[in-house]
Amino acid sequence: MDFLADFLNVMFLGKEAWVWLLFLGIVVTLLVVDLGVLHKDNHVISVKESLWMSAGYIVIALSFGAWVWWEMGQESGINYMTGFFVEKTLALDNIFVISLIFTYFAIPQKYQHRVLFWGILGVILLRGIMIGLGTTLVSEFSWILYIFGAFLILTGIKMLFANNEKKDMGDNKIVKFLRKHMRVTDELDGQKFFVQKEDPNTGKLVRYATPLFLALLMVEFVDIIFAVDSVPAIFAITTDPYIVYTSNIFAILGLRALYFALAAMMHRFVYLKYALSAVLIFIGGKIFWNQLVGKMDPALSLGITLTILASGIIFSLMKTQKEASQMQQ
Numbered sequence: 001m002d003f004l005a006d007f008l009n010v011m012f013l014g015k016e017a018w019v020w021l022l023f024l025g026i027v028v029t030l031l032v033v034d035l036g037v038l039h040k041d042n043h044v045i046s047v048k049e050s051l052w053m054s055a056g057y058i059v060i061a062l063s064f065g066a067w068v069w070w071e072m073g074q075e076s077g078i079n080y081m082t083g084f085f086v087e088k089t090l091a092l093d094n095i096f097v098i099s100l101i102f103t104y105f106a107i108p109q110k111y112q113h114r115v116l117f118w119g120i121l122g123v124i125l126l127r128g129i130m131i132g133l134g135t136t137l138v139s140e141f142s143w144i145l146y147i148f149g150a151f152l153i154l155t156g157i158k159m160l161f162a163n164n165e166k167k168d169m170g171d172n173k174i175v176k177f178l179r180k181h182m183r184v185t186d187e188l189d190g191q192k193f194f195v196q197k198e199d200p201n202t203g204k205l206v207r208y209a210t211p212l213f214l215a216l217l218m219v220e221f222v223d224i225i226f227a228v229d230s231v232p233a234i235f236a237i238t239t240d241p242y243i244v245y246t247s248n249i250f251a252i253l254g255l256r257a258l259y260f261a262l263a264a265m266m267h268r269f270v271y272l273k274y275a276l277s278a279v280l281i282f283i284g285g286k287i288f289w290n291q292l293v294g295k296m297d298p299a300l301s302l303g304i305t306l307t308i309l310a311s312g313i314i315f316s317l318m319k320t321q322k323e324a325s326q327m328q329q
Contacts, residue, residue, distance in 0.1 A: 015242045023246050045113055050260035057254035078298040079238040082305055083247030089309050090230045091255045101218045105211040111191050116256045119219040127248050130231050135241040145287050148232035152284030159277035174221055183208045236283045275312020
């Protein structure tokens with residue numbers, strides 16, 4: 001018992017081991033319930049089911065944030081909430097790209113959840129590596145925060161002038177590389193990622209990847225690309241690796257659950273990119289403010305962030321309401 005108590009109180013990245021195990025236990029439980037109970041049979045996830053799932057994830061994420069506030073203090077709680085909302089909103093752009101991936105590989109809706117679910121496991125690992133690396137860099141070279149700030153400001157400005165036209169996934173270099181260096185079937189085989197097929201050259205049975213597996217790899221690659229923006233953004237809010245990691249993962253878990261509802265209505269958020277760009281510029285600028293003037297009140301930062309994001313969402317819905325009404329008629 002003494003050994004267990006000592007282990008649970010070992011410090012890891014600034015927090016006791018039991019705090020990390022608590023978070024990982026919640027995530028594992030959510031994944032087991034998701035795959036083993038709610039989606040043990042492949043089926044098309046309706047908008048209603050997607051919304052209910054997302055609401056459940058949000059309640060759990062906010063409850064965890066309330067616990068962080070109670071256990072670690074007001075500043076940690078506010079930073080968690082800020083990071084959660086920023087990551088959740090920045091990750092909305094993933095929906096566009098993931099939808100393109102599923103369309104290109106002709107993945108039926110009933111198999112899309114399987115790709116998103118297993119993609120989460122990769123996200124948990126990859127984000128952990130990136131956040132661990134970021135924490136090390138920031139602790140050893142504090143000036144790197146200025147680079148993060150400048151990067152976020154430039155990214156926000158670039159987003160203002162970004163072209164929203166859909167791109168052909170077939171022209172993607174990653175897709176071309178995968179098809180060139182892997183045995184890939186032309187058609188799906190149910191929910192299988194791999195199948196055994198006869199090699200046309202040797203006649204032997206060999207393993208082929210299905211388009212479902214290529215879709216999974218592309219979803220993981222997309223997350224790495226978007227993490228380049230989101231990880232510096234959360235480090236601009238706090239450098240506490242526990243707050244950074246937990247807020248990131250909870251935001252992504254909920255977003256994947258919300259995918260099926262968002263994919264059907266992303267056309268309503270036409271002005272959201274302007275709000276996202278403003279958030280990136282604000283957070284990037286906050287780094288310079290904190291370093292040169294003084295630390296900004298976390299509550300003020302959260303209020304400004306939520307106001308910008310809410311304004312973008314509300315303005316988008318108001319502007320597209322007429323068009324949505326005409327489509328329903």
